[in-house]
Amino acid sequence: MEMADFEATYRAHVDAVFRYALKIAGNRELAEDITSEAFLELYRNWGSLDLGRLPAWLFTVAKNRAVDYWRKTAVERRFVESVPAAQTTAAIEPGLESWILEEPALKPIHRVCLVMHFVHGMSRAEIGQRVGLSEVQVKGHLQYGLQLLRKAWNSIQAGVRHGDESGARRSGAL
Amino acid sequence: MGMNREPDEVELSSDIRHAAAELRDRFGGCPEPALLLASGAGVLPADLNTRVIAHLENCSVCKSMAQDLADLHEAPMPEQDRMKVWGQIRVGIAAEGPREGESSFARRRWQSIFRPLTIAAAATAVILISISVMVGVKLRRGSPGGHESAVLNGIPEPAASQPVGQASPEQSNPSPSAGSAFRLEKAPVRLPASAVMVWRGQADSGNPQGKELEEALAPYRADNYAEAEQRLERVARKYPRLGEARFYLGICQLFLNQNQEAAANLKMGRSLVQKQLAAAADWYLALAYHRSGQDSEARPLLEKLCRAAGKNSARACAALSESSTAQ
Numbered sequence: 289m290e291m292a293d294f295e296a297t298y299r300a301h302v303d304a305v306f307r308y309a310l311k312i313a314g315n316r317e318l319a320e321d322i323t324s325e326a327f328l329e330l331y332r333n334w335g336s337l338d339l340g341r342l343p344a345w346l347f348t349v350a351k352n353r354a355v356d357y358w359r360k361t362a363v364e365r366r367f368v369e370s371v372p373a374a375q376t377t378a379a380i381e382p383g384l385e386s387w388i389l390e391e392p393a394l395k396p397i398h399r400v401c402l403v404m405h406f407v408h409g410m411s412r413a414e415i416g417q418r419v420g421l422s423e424v425q426v427k428g429h430l431q432y433g434l435q436l437l438r439k440a441w442n443s444i445q446a447g448v449r450h451g452d453e454s455g456a457r458r459s460g461a462l
Numbered sequence: 463m464g465m466n467r468e469p470d471e472v473e474l475s476s477d478i479r480h481a482a483a484e485l486r487d488r489f490g491g492c493p494e495p496a497l498l499l500a501s502g503a504g505v506l507p508a509d510l511n512t513r514v515i516a517h518l519e520n521c522s523v524c525k526s527m528a529q530d531l532a533d534l535h536e537a538p539m540p541e542q543d544r545m546k547v548w549g550q551i552r553v554g555i556a557a558e559g560p561r562e563g564e565s566s567f568a569r570r571r572w573q574s575i576f577r578p579l580t581i582a583a584a585a586t587a588v589i590l591i592s593i594s595v596m597v598g599v600k601l602r603r604g605s606p607g608g609h610e611s612a613v614l615n616g617i618p619e620p621a622a623s624q625p626v627g628q629a630s631p632e633q634s635n636p637s638p639s640a641g642s643a644f645r646l647e648k649a650p651v652r653l654p655a656s657a658v659m660v661w662r663g664q665a666d667s668g669n670p671q672g673k674e675l676e677e678a679l680a681p682y683r684a685d686n687y688a689e690a691e692q693r694l695e696r697v698a699r700k701y702p703r704l705g706e707a708r709f710y711l712g713i714c715q716l717f718l719n720q721n722q723e724a725a726a727n728l729k730m731g732r733s734l735v736q737k738q739l740a741a742a743a744d745w746y747l748a749l750a751y752h753r754s755g756q757d758s759e760a761r762p763l764l765e766k767l768c769r770a771a772g773k774n775s776a777r778a779c780a781a782l783s784e785s786s787t788a789q
Binding site for chain 2 (some may be wrong): 295298299302303306307311312313314315320321323324325327328331332351354355358359367370371383384385388389396397399400403404406407408409418419420437438441445
């Protein structure tokens with residue numbers, strides 16, 4: 289095997305494998321480890337593997353590594369404890385919650401950054417780790433979302449007040 | 463969970479902050495976003511997966527989050543991250559050694575050069591090369607003229623050629639052969655920027671250390687490592703924070719096969735040198751450790767260099783591979 293061929297194969301597929309690894313691992317550092325292990329496995333099987341099976345073969349290896357990670361007792365226990373056991377129906381409440389979920393000017397990345405920040409209390413660095421972005425990029429997305437929020441806040445408040453009044457009329461309070 | 467407030471949020475009105483705090487109270491107990499995607503990919507253990515799915519059915523924010531995370535169009539992987547992962551792969555490959563039935567890259571290079579020779583002819587060639595290099599080194603050391611920098615294979619000097627007052631070299635590792643990844647090569651001279659900008663052309667500079675360093679490096683440029691070692695030792699003692707003095711002193715000592723002294727000086731210098739020399743300092747320190755038989759100290763340095771992008775990465779990876787093969 290020539291290293292140049294292996295490196296060329298690496299460059300052809302690393303982006304896709306890393307993005308997949310990031311999705312199933314949930315953080316950048318682990319995704320990098322999973323990606324490098326997938327290609328190491330490719331190296332071990334170089335010569336016996338039909339390269340036409342790439343990148344699907346690499347995704348399978350990455351998935352298996354992720355399964356191993358999530359199965360590690362300590363990891364599993366920690367996350368089982370973090371998922372609420374009691375599930376109650378949670379309708380979307382008017383106000384900030386509905387704005388984040390329904391504002392058409394927000395793209396998925398903006399919503400993800402806003403929710404990770406406001407709901408999960410993550411810093412820019414932590415958000416960047418989760419979604420594979422730099423802190424600067426995360427800052428940009430958060431700023432965009434917050435600017436929209438400031439502009440829309442009065443309408444949001446008006447909508448909340450309207451909803452409160454409607455609810456009060458229905459219940460006979462008004 | 464406390465929220466890390468960024469500077470731009472300080473400008474948010476109090477009622478927005480209040481609404482955000484309410485949102486956090488309502489949904490702050492939701493599972494980590496990582497679990498939402500992992501659940502969709504089918505990589506979670508069964509019990510955990512069941513809980514996540516049940517939660518998703520009842521939580522609008524998490525349901526939206528899971529969809530958004532799946533839809534995210536991430537930017538292409540930055541080149542430096544590609545190189546970082548490539549470096550991890552190279553470390554892994556080096557740690558495994560050559561694959562069954564195949565030679566290591568260094569070994570193939572060696573074999574391609576010497577395969578046609580018989581064992582006797584190869585032994586004769588090595589002896590002749592050794593003698594000629596030893597003679598060449600001895601000649602170069604004696605004259606301060608402008609010689610081209612040589613690629614020396616670190617073959618030890620005969621004891622009689624050692625300058626008076628120098629300690630006998632302590633050899634733990636045999637000198638590497640010409641094809642070895644651990645071969646010693648001279649580092650080009652690179653002065654710290656402050657020294658170059660301040661003292662050049664200014665005879666009465668307020669920063670004499672640059673000038674003294676330049677003067678001490680003159681014999682180094684001429685491959686006169688014994689003389690350079692003495693001068694650099696003086697400069698290093700006089701200016702303890704001048705990392706470059708320790709750096710080039712360590713390299714001179716490597717050429718003089720004073721490996722333990724070299725390791726000590728390179729270790730002192732590596733945290734003080736200019737940023738552009740940091741990786742080179744790590745390389746030479748790893749080399750010094752290897753030549754002193756301290757491969758356990760060399761290994762982490764080589765792994766770090768192998769992982770990083772840069773000129774020293776390839777030779778560090780090759781050295782790791784060679785080191786694994788030798789074990």
